[in-house]
Amino acid sequence: MAKYILKRFIYMIVTVFIIATLTFFLMNLLPGSPFNEERTTNEAVQRNLEAHYHLDEPLVVQYVLYLKSIVTLDFGPSIKQPTETVNSLLGRGFPISAELGIWTILIALISGVALGVFAALKHNGVIDYIAMTIAVLGISIPNFVLATLLIQQLAVNLGVLPAATWSSPQHMVLPIVALATGPMAIIARLTRSSMLETLTQDYIKMARAKGLSPAKIIVKHALKNALMPVVTILGTLLAGVLTGTFVIEKIFAIPGMGKYFVEGINQRDYPVIMGTTVFYSAFLVLMLFLVDIAYGILDPRIKLHKEGGK
Amino acid sequence: MEKILDIRDLHVSFKTFGGEVQAVRGVNLELYRGETLAIVGESGCGKSVTANSIMRLIPTPPGEIKDGSILFKGQDMTQLSDKEVRKIRGVDISMIFQDPMTALNPTLTVGDQLTEGLRQHRSISRKEADKQAMEMLTLVGIPNPVERMKQYPHEFSGGMRQRIVIAMALICDPELLIADEPTTALDVTIQAQILQLFQKIQKQTGVSIILITHDLGVVAKIADRIAVMYAGKVIETGTRKEIFYTPQHPYTRGLLHSVPRLDQKGEKLIPIDGTPPDLFSPPEGCPFAARCPMAMEVCTKVYPFHSKLSRTHDVDCWLQDERAKKYMASTY
Numbered sequence A: 001m002a003k004y005i006l007k008r009f010i011y012m013i014v015t016v017f018i019i020a021t022l023t024f025f026l027m028n029l030l031p032g033s034p035f036n037e038e039r040t041t042n043e044a045v046q047r048n049l050e051a052h053y054h055l056d057e058p059l060v061v062q063y064v065l066y067l068k069s070i071v072t073l074d075f076g077p078s079i080k081q082p083t084e085t086v087n088s089l090l091g092r093g094f095p096i097s098a099e100l101g102i103w104t105i106l107i108a109l110i111s112g113v114a115l116g117v118f119a120a121l122k123h124n125g126v127i128d129y130i131a132m133t134i135a136v137l138g139i140s141i142p143n144f145v146l147a148t149l150l151i152q153q154l155a156v157n158l159g160v161l162p163a164a165t166w167s168s169p170q171h172m173v174l175p176i177v178a179l180a181t182g183p184m185a186i187i188a189r190l191t192r193s194s195m196l197e198t199l200t201q202d203y204i205k206m207a208r209a210k211g212l213s214p215a216k217i218i219v220k221h222a223l224k225n226a227l228m229p230v231v232t233i234l235g236t237l238l239a240g241v242l243t244g245t246f247v248i249e250k251i252f253a254i255p256g257m258g259k260y261f262v263e264g265i266n267q268r269d270y271p272v273i274m275g276t277t278v279f280y281s282a283f284l285v286l287m288l289f290l291v292d293i294a295y296g297i298l299d300p301r302i303k304l305h306k307e308g309g310k
Numbered sequence B: 001m002e003k004i005l006d007i008r009d010l011h012v013s014f015k016t017f018g019g020e021v022q023a024v025r026g027v028n029l030e031l032y033r034g035e036t037l038a039i040v041g042e043s044g045c046g047k048s049v050t051a052n053s054i055m056r057l058i059p060t061p062p063g064e065i066k067d068g069s070i071l072f073k074g075q076d077m078t079q080l081s082d083k084e085v086r087k088i089r090g091v092d093i094s095m096i097f098q099d100p101m102t103a104l105n106p107t108l109t110v111g112d113q114l115t116e117g118l119r120q121h122r123s124i125s126r127k128e129a130d131k132q133a134m135e136m137l138t139l140v141g142i143p144n145p146v147e148r149m150k151q152y153p154h155e156f157s158g159g160m161r162q163r164i165v166i167a168m169a170l171i172c173d174p175e176l177l178i179a180d181e182p183t184t185a186l187d188v189t190i191q192a193q194i195l196q197l198f199q200k201i202q203k204q205t206g207v208s209i210i211l212i213t214h215d216l217g218v219v220a221k222i223a224d225r226i227a228v229m230y231a232g233k234v235i236e237t238g239t240r241k242e243i244f245y246t247p248q249h250p251y252t253r254g255l256l257h258s259v260p261r262l263d264q265k266g267e268k269l270i271p272i273d274g275t276p277p278d279l280f281s282p283p284e285g286c287p288f289a290a291r292c293p294m295a296m297e298v299c300t301k302v303y304p305f306h307s308k309l310s311r312t313h314d315v316d317c318w319l320q321d322e323r324a325k326k327y328m329a330s331t332y
C-alpha cells in the first residue's frame, strides 16, 4: 500500500510539473502583456514595473523563478491588483469554489446513483423511462444553457430563488442544480446499465439461492459491483465539474476561483494565471489519486495492499 | 424410501421477442432421500430450467411456471409466497452453479459469503458462524481456513472456488443439493476430485443430490438413477444400470454412443445427427422423430405413451408399444 501510494505520489508531482511548465510557455505565447493596454504608463514606469515582476529577465530565469514560487507555495503579488497576492486571491476564492464543487458532486452522485438503481430495478417500466428521459435531457443540455434557463424561469419569472451571488443557501440552489445535472445524468445512465449487467451475474443468482432478501442482495451484492464503473469515471466527471465552475461562477457572479482565473487570463495577470492553474491542476490530480485509491478499496482484485500494485 | 421431491407435469415457458419458448413441457421427476439423480441431455433441453424451477429461481418475467407441481417434502413449491420460498432456499435446498469463476462475488471475502446464509437463516453469533464456516472449508478440502476466510475469490484457483461454492451450499445442512454442471468448467483431474467430494459429502450428511450434466462419464461415476431429457421432456428414466446396459429410447442409445470410451481403442465419438426441435412450436408427436433412425409414422403424429419397464425404468417411446414390438419381431 505504502509503496503504491508513494509511486502514485511521484506521478502526481511529475504531472503537476508538466502542466505547470506547459502553462508557463503557453502563457508566454499569448499576445500582449500585463501593461501594454495602459497607454498612460511611460517608458520608464513600464520598465520599472517589468523589472519589479522580473518580466525583463530572460525566459529561462523567469521559468526558474516560477518553479521556485511553486515549490515555496508563494505565487507572489498580483500585477493587476497590487494590494492582493495570488495566495490571498486563492484563499478567498477556493472555499467558495470548493463549496460549489463539493455540493455539485455530492448531489450528482447521490441522485444519479439513486435514479440509476431505480431505473434498473424497474427495468422497462414507467420509472425507467422517466428516469432515462431526464438523463438524456441532462446530458444533452449544456450547463450554461441550463443555468440561463433556470435563472429565466425560477429567478426572473417566478422569483422563487435568487438569480446570482453566493450569500445564502437559497443562492446556492440554482448554480448547483445547473452544474450537477449533467454529471448526475451521466452517473444515472452508467449506474443503470451497470446495475442491469450486475443483476444478471451468477453471484447474484447464488445470493438468491441462499435465500437472502432482495434488499440485501441489491445493497450488499449488487450495488458495490455496479458502482465500480461509476468510480472509474468519477475522475473525468470531477474535471468536468471543475471547468464547469468557471462558467457557472461567471454566470451567477459567484466570487470563486474561476472568477480570478478568468480575469487573470483576460488581463494577462501572469502570476494569477500561473498560480490558479497550478492550484487547479494540483487539486485535480490529487482528486484523481483519491479516486484511484477508492477504486482499489472497492475492488479487492486491484492489489493495493500487496507489494508493487498495479 | 422417502420421496423427498416429486415434480409432476411441470411446464415452464419464457416470453421472448420471437414468441413463447416452451422450455419445459410436462416434466415428471422424483427423488428419494439420500440418492443421486443425474439429469442428462443435450444443450437447451431444459435441464437448468427444471432445476431452477425447483427453487423458484426462474427469472419472472420473462419466465413463468405455467403448470404442474413441485412437491418438496409434501409442500408445493409453486404455491409458496416469495417469503416462504426464501426460508427454504439455502436451508433445505441448495444450489451449485456451473462456473465457479463467476458464482462468487469478487468484492466480498470468502468468509463473508460463506457465513451470510447461516447468519440469515439461523440466529447465531458471528463467531459461531465463522467457526462453522471454517469447519465446512475443512470438510471440502481447503487448508488454512482461518486465513482463507479473509481472502477474496480471485485469490483461489477454479477448483478451490468450486469447493468454496460447495461449502457455501452445504453450510445450512440442506436436504437437497442441486448441482447444475458443477464440473463442466473445471479441468479433468479437478473434475474427478470434485465428484469424489460429492460422494464423500453424501456419505457424511445423507444429502440427496440432483446432478445436471451432459457428461455421461460423470454420470457413470456417481449417479444412482438417471433421467434423460429431450426437448423439454424427460424421455427415459432408470437406474444407472438400466440406462447404461439396457437403454430403450433411441435418443438415450444415441447419447451413449456419443460418449468416447477409453476401453475401446480408436472408437470415435459419434454425435447424433440433426438438431433438437424448435421450442417455439414443438412438434405434436415424438420430438425426436426427425432424428430418430427407428421413427414410424405414428411417431410424428402422437406423443408416445409412457411405458413402465420396471419399478425404476420408464420410457416414452412408441417402440414399447406391443404393435411395434410385434412388427419388429416379424421383420427381423
Ligand SMILES: Nc1ncnc2c1ncn2[C@@H]1O[C@H](COP(=O)(O)OP(=O)(O)OP(=O)(O)O)[C@@H](O)[C@H]1O
Binding pocket: B014, B015, B016, B021, B022, B023, B041, B042, B043, B044, B045, B046, B047, B048, B049, B050, B059, B062, B063, B214, B279
Ligand atoms: N431467461 C430465458 N429467456 C428465454 N429463454 C430461456 C431463458 N432461459 C432458458 N431459456 C430457454 O429454455 C430452453 C432450455 O434452457 P436450459 O438452460 O434449461 O437448457 P439446458 O438443458 O440447461 O442446456 P445447457 O446444457 O446448455 O445448460 C432453451 O431453449 C433456452 O433458450
Ligand code: SF4
Binding pocket: B249, B250, B251, B286, B287, B288, B289, B290, B292, B293, B294, B295, B296, B299, B304, B316, B317, B318, B319
Ligand atoms: S417414439 Fe418414435 S421417433 Fe420417438 S424415439 Fe421412439 S421410435 Fe423414435
Ligand SMILES: [Mg+2]
Binding pocket: B047, B048, B049, B180
Ligand atoms: Mg444448463
